[in-house]
Amino acid sequence: MRKVYRPLGFSKGYNFPLFVIFAGAIFGFVLARISYLNVTGTSARSFRKSAAPGEWYFFHQGHYRVGIILHLAGCLPAGFLAVWQFVPVIRHKALLFHRINGYVVILLSLIANAGALMIARRAFGGGLDVQSVVGVLAILTTTSLALAYYNIKRLQIDQHRAWMLRAWFYFGTIITTRLFMLASAAIITRSGNYYQVQTCGEVAFNFGGAWTNPRTLPPPTLKMYPQCVNGTNDTPIVVNANMNGLPEQIGAGLGLSFGMALWLALIVHALGVEWYLWLTPAESARLRNVSYERQLEAGFRNPGNAGLTVDRWGDAPAFQPTKTVSLKPMEEK
Structure with missing residues (x-):
C-alpha cells in the first residue's frame, strides 16, 4: 500500500483509505451528475430529464430557473476541483495551484449556496423541513469556508485544515442524503398511507399537458384527481406516495423523504468530521x-x-x- 499512497504524499496508512472513500464518493457523484450542467437539454441525462417528477414544473422558468442553473454550475465544478485540494503531493509541490484552485472552489461554492437558497422553496416539494435544512447547510458551509479562508491568511494551518474538512463534510451530505431518501421512500411506499399536497399543474406537467386541456392527460389521472377537471393549475390535490406508481406519486415519495433524509445526513456528517478531528490530534x-x-x-x-x-x-x-x-x-x- 505504501507504494501506492506515498507517491501521492500520504504519510499515514489510515489517511489514504479515508481519502479514497470520502473524496472518491464526491468525485464519483460529480462525474455521475456532470451532465446536469446541460440544464434544459432534451437528452436523457440532462437535468430537465433526470429531475424528480414535478421539479421541472417550477424550475423551468422564473427565478427558480436561475437558481437551479447557479446551483448546478457552482456545486459540480466545485466538487470536482475540491478533491484535488486534499491530495498532499499537490499541496506540497504545487502550492500555487493549491492556492488558486482554493479561491476558485470557494467562489463556486458560494455561488452554489446562493442557487440552493433560491430553489429551496420548490426542491423536492419545498416543505419547511427542506427549507430549514438548506438554510442551515448554507450557513454551516459558508461559515466554515470563511473561517478556513481567514485562518490560512493568518497562516494558522491547523485551523485551516479543520474548517476545510468541516466544510466539505457538510457539502458531502447530499450524497448520503440520497441513500437515506431512497430507503425512506421505499418504506413509506410499503406503508401506503403517506400523502403529499401537489397542484393540478404539477401533475399535468409530468405528461406534457395542462388541466386547461384534459385531453392531453391519461384517463387514469383524470379519474384519480376529479377535482382538477374543472379546476386550474393551482388547484391543490392530495397525492399518495408510491415509488411504484405514476410520476406524481414517485415525486411525492421522494419529496416527503428528502427533508428528513437531509437532516439525518447532516447530523451524521457533522458528528463524523468532529470524530475524525478528535481522533487525529497528532x-x-x-x-x-x-x-x-x-x-x-x-x-x-x-x-x-x-x-x-x-x-x-x-x-x-x-x-x-x-x-x-x-x-x-x-x-x-
Whole structure:
C-alpha cells in the first residue's frame, strides 16, 4: 500500500483509505451528475430529464430557473476541483495551484449556496423541513469556508485544515442524503398511507399537458384527481406516495423523504468530521507547530495563535512550540 499512497504524499496508512472513500464518493457523484450542467437539454441525462417528477414544473422558468442553473454550475465544478485540494503531493509541490484552485472552489461554492437558497422553496416539494435544512447547510458551509479562508491568511494551518474538512463534510451530505431518501421512500411506499399536497399543474406537467386541456392527460389521472377537471393549475390535490406508481406519486415519495433524509445526513456528517478531528490530534499538533514557524517568519505578534485558536478564545493552556517541523511529510524532507 505504501507504494501506492506515498507517491501521492500520504504519510499515514489510515489517511489514504479515508481519502479514497470520502473524496472518491464526491468525485464519483460529480462525474455521475456532470451532465446536469446541460440544464434544459432534451437528452436523457440532462437535468430537465433526470429531475424528480414535478421539479421541472417550477424550475423551468422564473427565478427558480436561475437558481437551479447557479446551483448546478457552482456545486459540480466545485466538487470536482475540491478533491484535488486534499491530495498532499499537490499541496506540497504545487502550492500555487493549491492556492488558486482554493479561491476558485470557494467562489463556486458560494455561488452554489446562493442557487440552493433560491430553489429551496420548490426542491423536492419545498416543505419547511427542506427549507430549514438548506438554510442551515448554507450557513454551516459558508461559515466554515470563511473561517478556513481567514485562518490560512493568518497562516494558522491547523485551523485551516479543520474548517476545510468541516466544510466539505457538510457539502458531502447530499450524497448520503440520497441513500437515506431512497430507503425512506421505499418504506413509506410499503406503508401506503403517506400523502403529499401537489397542484393540478404539477401533475399535468409530468405528461406534457395542462388541466386547461384534459385531453392531453391519461384517463387514469383524470379519474384519480376529479377535482382538477374543472379546476386550474393551482388547484391543490392530495397525492399518495408510491415509488411504484405514476410520476406524481414517485415525486411525492421522494419529496416527503428528502427533508428528513437531509437532516439525518447532516447530523451524521457533522458528528463524523468532529470524530475524525478528535481522533487525529497528532496531525493538528504538527500543523500547529508549522503555523508557529510560518507566523514567526512572517513577523506576527503572537506566533502560533494568529488565527482562531482555542487558547485565544477559551481556557486551553497557552500554546508552546515543541520542535522544528516541516509542512511536508518526514520522507520528503
